[in-house]
Amino acid sequence: DPGMDPVVDVVVIGAGQAGLSSAYFLRRAGLDFVVLDANPGPGGAWRHRWPTLRLGTVHGIHDLPGLALPHTDEDRPASEVVAEYFGRYEREFDLPVLRPVAVKAVRDTGSTLRVETARGAWEARALINATGTWDRPFWPRYPGQAEFAGRQLHTADYRGPEEFVGKRVVVVGGGASAVQALIELAPGAAATTWVTRRPPVWRDGPFTPEVGRAAVARVAEAVEAGRPPESVVSVTGLVLTPEVVEARRSGVLDRLPVFDRLTADGVAWDDGRFVPADTILWATGFRHALDHLAPLRLRGHGGGITVAGTRVAADPRVHLVGYGPSASTIGATRAGRAAVAELKRYLAGRAAPVG
Ligand code: FAD
Numbered sequence: 001d002p003g004m005d006p007v008v009d010v011v012v013i014g015a016g017q018a019g020l021s022s023a024y025f026l027r028r029a030g031l032d033f034v035v036l037d038a039n040p041g042p043g044g045a046w047r048h049r050w051p052t053l054r055l056g057t058v059h060g061i062h063d064l065p066g067l068a069l070p071h072t073d074e075d076r077p078a079s080e081v082v083a084e085y086f087g088r089y090e091r092e093f094d095l096p097v098l099r100p101v102a103v104k105a106v107r108d109t110g111s112t113l114r115v116e117t118a119r120g121a122w123e124a125r126a127l128i129n130a131t132g133t134w135d136r137p138f139w140p141r142y143p144g145q146a147e148f149a150g151r152q153l154h155t156a157d158y159r160g161p162e163e164f165v166g167k168r169v170v171v172v173g174g175g176a177s178a179v180q181a182l183i184e185l186a187p188g189a190a191a192t193t194w195v196t197r198r199p200p201v202w203r204d205g206p207f208t209p210e211v212g213r214a215a216v217a218r219v220a221e222a223v224e225a226g227r228p229p230e231s232v233v234s235v236t237g238l239v240l241t242p243e244v245v246e247a248r249r250s251g252v253l254d255r256l257p258v259f260d261r262l263t264a265d266g267v268a269w270d271d272g273r274f275v276p277a278d279t280i281l282w283a284t285g286f287r288h289a290l291d292h293l294a295p296l297r298l299r300g301h302g303g304g305i306t307v308a309g310t311r312v313a314a315d316p317r318v319h320l321v322g323y324g325p326s327a328s329t330i331g332a333t334r335a336g337r338a339a340v341a342e343l344k345r346y347l348a349g350r351a352a353p354v355g
Contacts, residue, residue, distance in 0.1 A: 016044020021336030
């Protein structure tokens with residue numbers, strides 16, 4: 001019976017950095033809210049990141065508001081450290097996170113947003129969507145993909161270099177995940193080949209706050225114009241760590257343009273080149289996980305959802321946090337604060353008269 005569904009000011013979908021930051025500020029604003037998270041435990045996407053991604057090798061994890069990430073052994077997997085930190089954070093601020101609760105669809109009832117899950121529905125006056133990208137790995141399509149007899153996997157399935165020992169591996173993609181995988185795989189693999197659509201962009205020079213701000217501004221410009229966001233890394237360029245410098249010197253990061261097709265036993269280019277392969281690792285990135293918002297028809301002609309800051313231009317009840325320019329731990333933290341400040345004003349303006 002839809003009349004029996006719980007009614008709240010705000011439903012937050014997702015309990016990663018973006019959802020937890022939003023929840024912290026919703027609590028402080030005194031709003032009535034619930035956080036619905038598809039994961040079985042705390043950590044957001046970090047729960048699923050490969051064990052060789054260590055705290056000391058990630059780009060940097062920004063603190064959530066109000067409780068700092070504890071200092072700990074840099075060698076520990078980031079997945080463990082962040083899951084513990086987020087779990088402690090949820091308890092410390094007594095955040096109402098329900099899990100595992102996967103949102104299937106959000107519909108406009110006219111008066112509220114109806115958030116539908118396998119464990120019932122919620123009626124919300126406003127929505128903060130903080131679902132990240134991990135649940136939508138992007139696999140490009142190439143001719144012959146179904147004929148390839150070896151193994152194909154995406155970064156989202158990567159667990160470390162062990163299973164590639166003795167294999168001939170082709171890594172596809174120009175981002176940081178491709179670079180890290182190649183550096184890890186190369187020593188044990190029989191052969192590695194790196195292919196990217198465009199020549200990789202190396203950052204020479206330090207990653208300064210100015211560089212970060214310029215990259216974020218470029219992504220913001222795209223989403224405010226209704227275009228789909230590029231990843232922030234594609235805009236900042238790849239960081240030249242000592243490992244990367246060494247890998248470039250030794251040839252591990254020599255790159256070829258992407259093949260034209262896959263065959264049963266390798267990859268082929270129209271100019272006659274062929275590279276035999278046992279495994280293809282698609283390090284081809286992610287898209288925002290927004291399928292559940294499809295009934296709201298937020299996507300415009302530019303292929304993206306037009307936003308003003310975090311607010312969806314076409315529906316002021318809906319905010320996207322961790323989307324486009326805020327798809328980083330620092331961006332998500334700030335965007336949660338901004339979204340709640342706006343929603344607080346919006347909900348106050350629409351409050352039903354008392355009595
Ligand atoms: P997530 O952490 O993905 O959280 C989203 C949550 O929403 C998940 O718990 C998910 O289960 C849930 N969810 C999804 N769909 C639904 C649904 N329909 N219903 C209910 N729940 C749902 N950024 C940095 O700043 N520093 C780094 O070092 C860094 N390293 C990265 C490394 C990798 C390999 C990748 C892929 C990204 C990295 N990023 C990094 C970017 C990173 O994605 C963001 O920084 C940030 O962690 C994303 O937080 P989020 O809250 O938006 O999403």
